[in-house]
Structures are given as C-alpha cells and as structure tokens.
Amino acid sequence: MAGNSIGQLFRVTTFGESHGTCVGAIVDGVPSGIDLCEKDLQYDINRRRPGTSNFVTPRKELDHIKILSGVFKGKTTGASIGLLVMNHGYNSDEYNYIKNIYRPGHADFTYHKKYKYYDYRGGGRASARETVVRVAAGAIAKKFLLDYHNIIINGYLTQIGNIKFNAPNILHIKNNKFYCLNKNKIYKLKKFLNTLKKSGNSVGAKIKIIAKNIPIGLGEPVFDKLNADIAHALMSIGAVKGIEIGEGFKFANMLGSNSRDEIKPNGFASNHSGGILGGISNGQPIVINLVIKPTSSIKIPIKTINYSNISVNLSNNGRHDPCIGIRAIPVAEAMLAIVLMDHVLRQQIQYINK
Amino acid sequence: MAGNSIGQLFRVTTFGESHGTCVGAIVDGVPSGIDLCEKDLQYDINRRRPGTSNFVTPRKELDHIKILSGVFKGKTTGASIGLLVMNHGYNSDEYNYIKNIYRPGHADFTYHKKYKYYDYRGGGRASARETVVRVAAGAIAKKFLLDYHNIIINGYLTQIGNIKFNAPNILHIKNNKFYCLNKNKIYKLKKFLNTLKKSGNSVGAKIKIIAKNIPIGLGEPVFDKLNADIAHALMSIGAVKGIEIGEGFKFANMLGSNSRDEIKPNGFASNHSGGILGGISNGQPIVINLVIKPTSSIKIPIKTINYSNISVNLSNNGRHDPCIGIRAIPVAEAMLAIVLMDHVLRQQIQYINK
C-alpha cells in the first residue's frame, strides 16, 4: 500500500531506488511567494553527501538537485514542487554477490518476502539513498521556518560507541564534519573510527536535534501530537531505532517533584519536557534524541541464507561507513523541519476572536 | 486542525473530555463477520480502570462500554462502530482551584495559549480519560489479531524508579496488578510506592510491549514503516516521552558485528532488531520499550503562573497515582494493536502471481 508520503498540509512524496536512474520527490503545500532556488537546497544536500571525510563512504555522489516545477521567476507559485537528483557513480555489478542473499540487518529479507520482486542492487528502495530527497524537501521547510518564523534547527553527535560529547559550544559544529561539540574529543573519535575501519567493523551513534524559536501552539490533540508526528518522521529514517523527547528514558527514574518545569512570569525555569506539553509546543526549544544502529554491511563475515534457504557466509568487502550516524544528522534535521513546517501551516487558524 | 483520528484502513476517531458527559469513538474499517460484543471490550477497559489497587488513583470509574452501531446479531457488519463510555464519579468542583492556573507538567498552558477557550476541569480533552476509548478500540483490534492471525500482545513493567524487572516469567503477569515479571520484587515495589504516596510524590516508569506471532511483511516503505507508525501511536499517549525498538538506545554503543541478527534456514538467531527490518516485520516478536514520565499532579508544591501571568504556589491535595506507568500498560497494548491491525489490513494485496 501507498506509504511514500509524509505530512498533511506540507506533504512530501518520494520515489527512486539506490541504483535506478534517479531519486525524486514532489513537495506539495508550499505557500506561494517564497524566494527559492536550487542553491537553497544544495547546501544541505552537500552536508549529507558521502565522501566528505575519511570516515564516510567514498561513493562519489555528485548529487545536483533540480527543481522541476512550482517556482517561477525565483518565487514559489503554490504549485507542487518536483525535485530530482540523478544517480551517478555507482556500480551495480558490485551487488551481484548479494543477488540472491538476504543480508542480515538489511531489508533484503523483508522486502523480498513481502513483494517477491526485489531490486537487490544497493538495497533498492530501502537504501539510504532515498534520504537525499528528504534532505532537499527538508531544506525547503528549513528555509520557510527560518525566513518567516525565525526557527533554527541544529543536530549534533552526542555519542559514538562509548565516547560521549556534551560540551555546550554549539557554534563550533558549523564547520565540523562530525557535528560534534567537543573539539578536544575529535582526536579520540578519529582514532576510534580509524580502528573500526581497519577492522572492517561499524558502530552506532546517538544524535541530538534542537529546534529553537518555536512558537507556542504547534501540535494537535489527540493523535497528531507534535511529539507523535516527530517520532513518526524520525523513526521513518532507515537506521533509527529509538527516540526521546526532553529527558526521555531518564524519566523512568525521576520523581514528579524534580521532573516538572516550573513556570515563571517570564517563562519556564527548566526544560525537562523538551519543549512539548500535552502534545503541543510550549515555546521552549524542542529537544530530541535519537539513536542510529551500526551499519550491517561490514567486512566481518556473518552467516545468513539465500533465496533458496541455504546457509551462506557473507562479508562486504566493498567500501562502507564505519558510522552512518554522522551522515544521518542532516537527514534527521530535515525530517524535523518537515514536521515543524507541516504544523506551522496546520496552526494557521485555531481560534476566532470576533 | 483535525487530529483526533489514527490509522489508514483501521481508523479510530475519538471525542470527549475528562469532565464532560462521556467519552467515545468511531472505529472504522472493521471487516464484517467478526463476533463482537461489549464483553469483548470490557475486559481491557477494566484492566485500565483506576481504583484497582492501592497505588492507582481511587477515582471510581465504572466505565461500562457501549457498542452503538456496526454490530448486528453478534457479528460486525462492516459499518463504522460507535463506542461510548459515560463519565461518572467525578467532581468538577475539585478543579476550581486550578481554574485560572497553568499546572506545570500539564497541557493547561499550551491548550489555553493555543485555543483561548479551555475546559480546565481535569485537563479536559488533554486528560488521560480519553485513553478509555483507545483501550476499547484496541480491544477490537486485539480480538481481530488474536482470532484471525494468532497475534498476542503483552505489556509489562521493566522499571519503576531504580527498581528494574527483567525475569522472563511472562505467565506470571496475567494476574498481577503491576504487570511485573519479578514476583520477588513486588514487595520492594509496594514499599517504594507507599513511601512516594506518603510524601505526595510520583515516579516514572519504563514499559516493554511484546507482540508475538507476527506475519512477515507488515509495514510500508518509506514513511509508513511499521516502526514509524508504532512510534507515532505510542508517542500519542499523553505521558510517553521515549520509545525504542529492539536494542534501542543500546545501539549507540554496539558494533555492527554484534548487533546484526544472523539468519539461519530455520529463522533468525537473535532479535536485536526488535522484529522489524527496513520498516517491515520479519516474523520475529516485535519488542518495544517506552518511558512514562511521572505525573506532575502531586502534593509537593511548585511555583507557577495564572492566566494573568502572576506567580502562584500550587499543590494538588486531591488523590493521585504515585505511578501512572502501571495503568499506561493496557493503553500502550491497545495502541500497538491498533497499528498492527491497520497494517494487517494494509498488507492484504502486495504482490500478484498470475
């Protein structure tokens, strides 16, 4: 069944496989009158692009975004926006070795069982390749949120393996390929990732996304709570396996008396709730944590089965990211932006004072 | 904007406030021919009901579920099913003291700012009272899943404060008001909850929900991944602040080599993934963790503001649950059931072999 769309008023629909000719999207519900050009989208596309450091996959993805419709003389017209990114620099032959094999930790098994006809090359539709156009659509949302509502979204690494980052210098991350706050831990991180790479292994990561300057009132009762829609959007990213709002799982061991946010005439005294109360934004920063599982395509062999249910040994001797969590950050930012723009539009009329 | 519906093919829409005359739901998309009566729904309604032990709120909720339509001579007809539960045993006067006050940790602030007109009595629409009909709708889904697909859903406590439960005797929980696996820890738990109650405080909780006998193939690419829809549904429960699938946040410190699930000819060798690969169920049990924040309505005073932005002191001297996490378990089970039934229906036609 149709599942390639997200959002109500700001609605993104995508298509495209890892080793097809292209990936693309239709972005519907963008108000007219917004200045928009391809350069606006290319910036985040580049941040997501592989090959930007020694520790992300060296597949060369040129990834030039094309706007096919919905913009006229530099302004959005209110029409649906077609987006396209051609696929380049891949070699489908690389994937012949997995042609009839279910790679553990990947969607091969479930897609093949569900659909019978499966584009195995690079994971086909289940590949992280589809996130390129999420990032492009998210860039439209980010621009709208920033230009018209001053909302800023930033993501950064908080943990890789047992290395944790928590220093508060958020400015630092702008020119930092690791989206990492602790300059002094980068050496340690690089060393760890180098070791992983040599051993052909991978590791998970924990990410924090913060959205600032949020208006009060985003989110709808009962099922379309802002946190519910955020959880949905972020969990739809391939490797995400957990999500927290505010204190998240720490709440299990917190008391009511120290987990409430006192309200003062000039605002909240703390932000345990992560910016959302009763499913609706309270004006404080929205604070989200999420976890990315380690990629399963590594050199270390594992047993699995082929389409004929015969045991085989599998190891990926091609390139791989030791930590896909790094590249997941602009994708997570994009998904949060898509949800926030949707709810900003949904929030237009809520009460009548006549 | 409309946000009181959930699901695509199995679709639940709800209404009703904590201190209105009733709460209700319309359940749409139930196939015809299913044996259904009110007793089928009452069982889970009773499990959710307050007053079942010394540690849940003593508000007397009789909570008799009424089926108003969609069933004829004991069988569903395919028509939409109207559900109604009358509200009894509440005293709205109790809430006069919060009439113009934003209770910290509650939705008062956000609802009032968003809508201007706010039914403050017991939280109105934002009250956990609305979960009664979630449980009723979920009971229809549970029955469908069990009777026609043999799918079983069970939730239980895994943590309250720093007390953790992890023994595997799932049978034990059936007649256990704490949905708790470790019989020997119940004494400790009761003592802790008693202390909390006396001090007028509350605590959070961590819950595990497991669904067994899941068919392969539930879930849709790209945005309607099964885990994304589960995250959405569970995060829409008032006090839930985090959700994990499988190993969840543990993945941040796991290596690729030990987080993949090896596939053998007779099935998976482990279940780190929590039963979902690429957003689609792989036939293993679906394993979900979620965290419930402590209730904010406690006797311990806190500073807040009233509608006129003046500082006031607030304490709740009425009854309260020391741990709402206990009563949240049948609600979480219901939400998981609603998502699974929706995806079972969405999975009807996926491939054609002619």
Add this chain to the structure above:
Amino acid sequence: MAGNSIGQLFRVTTFGESHGTCVGAIVDGVPSGIDLCEKDLQYDINRRRPGTSNFVTPRKELDHIKILSGVFKGKTTGASIGLLVMNHGYNSDEYNYIKNIYRPGHADFTYHKKYKYYDYRGGGRASARETVVRVAAGAIAKKFLLDYHNIIINGYLTQIGNIKFNAPNILHIKNNKFYCLNKNKIYKLKKFLNTLKKSGNSVGAKIKIIAKNIPIGLGEPVFDKLNADIAHALMSIGAVKGIEIGEGFKFANMLGSNSRDEIKPNGFASNHSGGILGGISNGQPIVINLVIKPTSSIKIPIKTINYSNISVNLSNNGRHDPCIGIRAIPVAEAMLAIVLMDHVLRQQIQYINK
C-alpha cells in the same frame, strides 16, 4: 475499508444504522471560540425531519440532537465535537418482510454481497437515516460560514416530474415546505404528489443549491478542485445521480463565444461558470444542480430475488415519500456547507508577503 469520514481540516465521521439505537458523528477541526449550542443544530434537523407535510414520510422522528463534547460554557474549545441523535418511533418488525430479499433500487443487494452480514432493517447503514448527522455537522459549518464569512447557502426545488420551477423569488422559500420558488405552481405540485401517493408511486426531483458571498480563492489544484470536492460530497448522498456546476450539461451545446464570463473592472458580467474557475472560487455565487432519483420503495410491485436467488414479488405497503427530493434539500445544503468550511480553513495561508 474505512469510508465514513469526509473533509481534510474540517472532518466529519459518522456512524449508526436506521434501526439501531442512535446515529452520531464526530466533527473534528472546528476552531475554538465559536458560540455553539444544540439549538443551533436543531433548526436544520427539524427542516430535514419527516412528517412535516403530507408528502413526506410520516415516520415520527423526534430527532433531538445532543452535543457530547467540544463545547465548554457555550464556546467551542477546538476539541472534537461528539454529536448524537437517538432513534425513535420505528418498528423493525415492519422490515421482516424484506429480511431475505434484495429490494430493487436499494443497497440490499450490494451490501449483502459485499459484507455477507447485513442489517436489513430499514436499510441499516445504507438508510437515509444517516443523513441526520450530516445535517447536524453541516449546521456547524453553516454557522461558521455565516457568522465569520457572511456566506449564505440556500437550496430549492427546480423540478419534480415535468413541473419546473424557476421564478427568482428566493425569499419566498423560507416558509415553504417544498423549497419551491413558484407559489402559483404549488397547487399543481400538491395535486401531482397526491396522485402519486394514491397510486403508490414516486418521482425524482432536481434541486439547485446556491452559495453566496464566497471569497475568491477557495479550492486547491489539481485534484482537490472546489468543484471536485463539491461533486464528491453531494454524490455521497444516497439518491443523488447527477451534478452540474454553472451551466452544466448545457455546455455541450454552447459555443465558446457565449459561454465565457466577461470580466469588468467591477466584476464578472455573467456566471456561466457557476462561481468556479480552474477549480477555485472566483467570488461569484456558487451554483450547483443535482438530481435525486425516485425512491424505489413504493406500493407498485416489482420482481426481484431473495438471498437464495429465487424470484419473488415485492411491494412496499408501508408509508413512503412520494418525492424524497424535497427532504434532500437540507442534506444537500449541509454537504455543500461542509465542503466550503473545509476549504475556508484550507485557504488560511496561501501566499507570503514579507
């Protein structure tokens, strides 16, 4: 599959069978701050009610509407609004004679074949009884449209059998049970309906609905054109078999040169288009025609089959409306109001001028 909901931002979901205990609806997406009470809805409920003249079915439907939620101290709160009308004054035994018989022209055949389990009493879910709550939901929309946008919706008869009404005195229809513009033709109409009643026959009708004071800009490209959504809503009324916008089918024999509406600095010179251009309202009155087929439940016998595929003779010796088209008018007005309110809400943000 779920099909009991209509609308995007203003969303109505209904339940209830003709001979069940009640019919009801949940109306979602109503902005807060609107004055609303049951009396506001009762007016149109009464207009739809049978037994108001000699020519509509004498079934006594008291039809008292109840608002169950979403209104607090006389104002909408933004929460979903539960609506309920109890069923009274019916006698299910009357329907025993059709228990296993497919009534020609009714939904018995298709519902029974589709669902196998069928509430045959009075048509069950397929009965026109479900339109009571359409009228109630439509009354909320009408009130919103009138109070905040000055939009007025009026329906009236334009044809019954070969009697056509076209005089323009719209004020006259307010106290006219036939919603008919030509006072002098009412005698002729009464005579015709009396004859039909005596012969146990029925007749179809043509209805015109006009909405005035429409803002420019309602409707969305490409598939959610205002006329497309209107056609959907009106065609979802049981007996409607055709719909026209503006000149409608007359366009087949019109030339381009005399079917365009000239635009002058002070507005359009004509309204062939019926108030909609390119799927978007142009500020002129929206003019809709629709046709209602004659009811099939008449005294004149017809051959049909029973559930066992055996031929039987059938005649309805109970009461019936000689022309259900009369009572369909408030229902059609309600459906148009529902669509217009939905699009007024959808129109909130369309362009940005910053």
Add this chain to the structure above:
Amino acid sequence: MAGNSIGQLFRVTTFGESHGTCVGAIVDGVPSGIDLCEKDLQYDINRRRPGTSNFVTPRKELDHIKILSGVFKGKTTGASIGLLVMNHGYNSDEYNYIKNIYRPGHADFTYHKKYKYYDYRGGGRASARETVVRVAAGAIAKKFLLDYHNIIINGYLTQIGNIKFNAPNILHIKNNKFYCLNKNKIYKLKKFLNTLKKSGNSVGAKIKIIAKNIPIGLGEPVFDKLNADIAHALMSIGAVKGIEIGEGFKFANMLGSNSRDEIKPNGFASNHSGGILGGISNGQPIVINLVIKPTSSIKIPIKTINYSNISVNLSNNGRHDPCIGIRAIPVAEAMLAIVLMDHVLRQQIQYINK
C-alpha cells in the same frame, strides 16, 4: 494547501506546468509483480496527444513517457513509480500578450488572486498539460484492471453542439479519432468543426464512459461511495462541468415504478442505476456521462481586465482546439481507471468467514 494527490491505496501525485521543463507524477500503491514497461503507457499518451487530427490543437507534443523507478527487470516491485514527460515544442513568447491579463473562462483570475505569484505561460499549473501524467497513471490502472480483473473501460462522444451520437457499435470507435459511434455522422461533425475553426469559435461536448466486467462490491459507505469518488475524479479534470451516473438528470422526470432495475436470478433486467447501488458496484457496467465546456481561448474577442483592473480587449490568435471534448476522452477514461483500481485494492478484505 496540498491538493495534487488522488486516491487512497492507489495514489497518484503530480507536478509540472504547461511551459516548465516537464510534467511528472508519483504513482504509489502499485502491487509488485505486474509486467510494466513504458510502451504500456505510451499508447494512451498518444491517444491524448494533440495534433492527431485537423481538429485538435497542432501543438507538437512528442510526449515520451519515462518510468523512473518502481520497475525492475520488467516487473513492478511495489515501490513508488516515478513518471516523467518532458515538455517540448512550445513557445512561451506566444503568451506574452496575456502576461498581465485575466483570460475569461480560464484560471488566470483565480490563481493570480489566490497565489499572487502566477506562471501565466499557457496556464501554468492550471493547463490541460497536467493531464498527460493523469493518462500515464491511468494506463497503469487500466493495465492492472484488464490483466487481473478483466475490466475494460471505453469512452466515446455522445454529443458535440447539437449533433448527438447514440448508435451502439462500440467496436467502431477503436480506430476513430472522434471516439464516435456513428460513422455516418462523422461527415456532419467534420463540417461543423471546420466551420467553427474558421470562425475562430469552439463548442462543448458530452462524453460517455463505460466500464465493463466490474466485480460486485467496489465502493465504501458512507462518504467514499464509488459514485462519489468517480464524481470527484472526473470533476477534477479542468473543463468538466457536469457528471451523471446511469440515467442521471433524466431521473427528475421518472417515476419510481420505471426507474428501478428488476433483479432476476440471472442478473439485473435493466441498468437505470448505472451499475452502482448504495454507492457500491452491483456487477453491471458502470455508465457515466460528463460534459466538457467549450474552450475559452478562441479568436473571437472578449472584454476583460488586466492585473491593474483596467478593461482590455482580448482575442487568441494562436492555434486552438475547436472542441477539447475529443481529447478529454482518454483523460476521463484514465481518471475512471484510477478510481476503480483504488477501490479494487480497497476491496481486498471485507468479510471474514472462518
């Protein structure tokens, strides 16, 4: 707001303007395992193409359809299908003369007032150019309906001006550019269209669409009736201003006794209802009439206003179709196919017999 999608389980989303680089669509919800190639879609694309006779616009549209995703080794994979048609052979300069002018009968006025930023070239998003991808998506639906359900959809002309066609030789229309049943009236038709062309005028048309071999049970109560969804889909085609099911507007002057369809053990004795009872298909052919208004872009001048609200004279001295109704036929077939495929998928599980 987003309005560029149609369908629930079979869902089509489109983008593209008349004079942009391309038009395209994403078709979501196609089951896997269907043989599909571009040639399958090209056939209907060619039928819709202008320039096929002397009486349709000579704009040269090469219109090669590209399938960008969702098909692997000739079979659909269940992934969303990207479709693209490049725009060729247009000259945007032709439209400079209408740059600041509202063309009567077109969407210029409403789009410009609604969105402020308007791609005036050839109507932009409001152009009939967007129907190319409707036809492509419809061709996927037609193939599915024919190959797996033997459903056949045919449209033909029944009226142009005062020339009516009603002979039953449906086979004849296959190689007939006018989709016309009466060979002997084609001479008369050609003569009429030639006269129109010379005088720079245009005319409307009436079209009939018939779908055969329909299974019993398509359509959902209450608002998603099959006829309601068909009316929505067909009314979303730019120039359609009326739609009828079965006898349609003739019902206004029919009696109950001669408008019901008698049911015999071997089927219905007539088809006044047009194949749908209570919103659900009854197994008889679905019979739809629709009317297309004459194009407003003709040589005969008309007064209108420009963006500054100043009166101007306007005449279109470029090419135009004397009757766009002819080219609308494959578009109408496509929209009916899209609705039927959606409902075939929605009909998968309706009752349980266990």
